[in-house]
Amino acid sequence: MTFKEFATQWLASQTTDPSTIVNMELRFRLHAFPYIGSRSLSAFQPAHIRTWARALADSGMAASYQRNVFANVSAVFGAAVDDGLLTRNPCRAGSVRAPKLDRRKIKPWTRDRVVAVRDGLPSQYATTVDVGAGCGLRQGEIFGLAVDEVDFVGGVVHVVRQVKLIGPHMVFAPPKGGKLRDVPLPDVVSDALATHITRQPPIDVTLPWKTPDGPPVTAKLLFYSRERKALNRNYFNMYLWKPALIVAGVIPERVPGERFKPSREHGMHALRHYYASVLLDSGENIKALAEYLGHSDPGFTLRTYTHLMPNSQDRARRAIDAAFGVRDSDTGPGGAGV
Numbered sequence: 001m002t003f004k005e006f007a008t009q010w011l012a013s014q015t016t017d018p019s020t021i022v023n024m025e026l027r028f029r030l031h032a033f034p035y036i037g038s039r040s041l042s043a044f045q046p047a048h049i050r051t052w053a054r055a056l057a058d059s060g061m062a063a064s065y066q067r068n069v070f071a072n073v074s075a076v077f078g079a080a081v082d083d084g085l086l087t088r089n090p091c092r093a094g095s096v097r098a099p100k101l102d103r104r105k106i107k108p109w110t111r112d113r114v115v116a117v118r119d120g121l122p123s124q125y126a127t128t129v130d131v132g133a134g135c136g137l138r139q140g141e142i143f144g145l146a147v148d149e150v151d152f153v154g155g156v157v158h159v160v161r162q163v164k165l166i167g168p169h170m171v172f173a174p175p176k177g178g179k180l181r182d183v184p185l186p187d188v189v190s191d192a193l194a195t196h197i198t199r200q201p202p203i204d205v206t207l208p209w210k211t212p213d214g215p216p217v218t219a220k221l222l223f224y225s226r227e228r229k230a231l232n233r234n235y236f237n238m239y240l241w242k243p244a245l246i247v248a249g250v251i252p253e254r255v256p257g258e259r260f261k262p263s264r265e266h267g268m269h270a271l272r273h274y275y276a277s278v279l280l281d282s283g284e285n286i287k288a289l290a291e292y293l294g295h296s297d298p299g300f301t302l303r304t305y306t307h308l309m310p311n312s313q314d315r316a317r318r319a320i321d322a323a324f325g326v327r328d329s330d331t332g333p334g335g336a337g338v
Helices: 003-012 018-036 046-058 063-082 111-120 127-135 139-143 187-199 233-247 270-281 286-293 298-308 312-324
Strands: 156-159 162-166 169-173 181-184 203-208 216-221
Touching: 003 018, 003 063, 018 046, 018 063, 018 162, 046 063, 111 127, 111 233, 111 270, 127 139, 127 187, 127 270, 139 162, 139 233, 162 233, 169 203, 181 286, 270 286, 270 298, 286 298
Parallel strands: none
Antiparallel strands: 156 181, 162 169, 203 216
């Protein structure tokens, strides 16, 4: 049995999120099958994985994406070991190194950049920036936000849904990880949403739930396309978001006949980073921030944003000075000289 044959069977047996299965199939088809798909499972040696991993590294794809591809292939070999077809997983050999994660620190946007990108969007979509930068919602969660989930009186946004793409099909689905949450609604975002609703009233949009053949679900969405349908992230990113980045001076003009300059770090996710940086700078704790962002592990939030936290030494000095009421003439925490 070849790797491709076994991987195809393994993929068909998965019960995880449908969009995850679609993404894994794409990774196998583009980045694994052309290199190692035709080799017999029993013929794999660590050298074959090292050669393939080198090809991944030379492909120019993001390190995080390389790691996903490598992890998917390793999972297939792990299943082959479990099924008794292999005695060991070649991806876990001592001489094989998984792609290294890019450790570049997140550099949040400035307020001026957030405002400039907002101004660069068509007016009916400008408020998506307010929700992203002011409440920390993911792009799909913004697209799936219904007016019923915005509590203007209580000052809370209930995040219960997102718009997802499964292949070419859009569906409604729970937020990432199935983590429903409540996020504080700042007055500035509340006012922006109220104005948006007045200018562009919410409409009922129906999509299947979780899978393309799932039961239909209807929500009164705040943001929708000119065709009065749910926003498709591929269209939004290419024809609305990237032109706004150009207007704001974030990326250069596109050369006719060529693609936009790669701008992965300037996707709509940058608004969540801005939100996190503002909250941390104001003294918000990691646990609360993780809850607002919908992270299941506060440790992930800490690892991602720890470099944005105010300097701990400065906080310690200010805390002790405040606690003991230190003045210039004081010589110690007791406030009196010896």
